[in-house]
Amino acid sequence: MIVPSFNEAATVGSVVSDVVHLGYDAIVVDDASADNTAEAAKIDGATVIRLATNLGIGGAVQTGLRYALLLDYDYIVQVDGDGQHDPNAIPLLLAPLIDGTADFVVGSRFMGTPQGYLPPPLRRLGIAWLSILMGRRIRDVTSGFRAMSRQSALMLLSDYPTDYPEPVTLLRALRSGLVVKEVAAAMKPRLHGVSSIVLTRYFSYLTRASLGLLVEYTVSSKRSLEP
Amino acid sequence: MIYRVLGLTSLLLLGAVVALTRRRLLRERHATLWVGLSLMILILSVWPYLINKLGYWLGVAYPPTVFLVGGVLVTLVLTLRLTVTVAVLEGKLIRLTEEQAILSSLLAKSLANTGTDSIVTESGKAESSAL
Structure with a gap:
C-alpha cells in the first residue's frame, strides 16, 4: 500500500491506521513536506520513506513502487494521503488482481451509482476529455486510487512520468497490453488542504496532460522491464 | 568601430x-x-569582408543580417541544448533522491531491529539517533 503524501499531516495518520487495521503493509512516501507529515504517519505497521527534496506526485509514487518491488510485494495499491480514498475499498481494487482477471485496477468515481464526492462539472469535463484522448476505455483517468500487480509495476517503473503520472501511466498500461479494469470506488471530499489541481492551473494541467498523452502515443509500447 | x-x-x-x-x-x-x-x-x-562575401553567396541584400540571424540561431540551439541538459540532470537527481530515501528508510529499519538505533549519551540516558 503506497501512500504518497505532501503536507498532509492532518489526514495521513488516519489513512495509514485504516490501512494497517485492514491488515496491509503501509508505505508512506513523504514528499519533503513542510509540516510533520512523516511524524503523523509513524504508526506501527507503517514504513515512512522521506524524500530529501520535493519530487512531486510522480517521484513519490515511483519511490513507493521501487520500495515495494525491492521487498517483493505481489500487489501494490496506491492511496492518496489526503483521506479522499476510502481504505475500505482496497479489497475491491485488489480482487481482480488476485483472481487474475486484471493487471491494473483503477478506483473510479464515475462508476456504479455515484454516491460519494464527485468533482465539479468543469473538472469532470476535463477528465472526460482526457478519457476521450485515451480512447474512452477508462472513465476516471486521473484517479489516484489504483492497484497493480508486480509485473505491471515493473513495466511502469521502466520510465515513470514525473509530471502527470495518472493519465500517462494508465495509457501506457493500456497500450502495453495489460488488462486494465475500472471498479466503482466512491470518494470522500478532501478533509483538509487543497487539491494539487487548483482551478487557475486547470487549463495548464489539461494542456500539458493532453500533450503528455499524445507524446506517450508516439513512444513504442514495447518497453524493457527494468526495475 | x-x-x-x-x-x-x-x-x-x-x-x-x-x-x-x-x-x-x-x-x-x-x-x-x-x-x-x-x-x-x-x-x-x-x-569583416568575409561577412559581405557570405551575404553575397547567400543572396542577402544587407550582409550584416547574416551575422545577426546566425547569432540568433546559434543562441537558440544552445538554449535548447541547455534545456535538454537540465532535464537529464533532473532525471538523475530524481533517481538519486529516490534511492537515498529508500536506503535511509531501510537503514533506519534494520538499525531499529538490531537495537543499535539508540546510543548512550554522557548522562547515561539512551537517546535515539538522528535517523
Missing part, C-alpha cells in the same frame, strides 16, 4: 573560457564549443 568592439568582445570571451576551464567551472568538452565560437567572432571582426 563596431568590428573593434566585436574583436575585443571575442578576446574577452576567449579569456573567460580559458579562466573558467582552468578553475574547473567549464568542462573541456563545453569549452571547445565556446573557444570555437569566440574564434569565429574574432575572425569575422578581423576580416
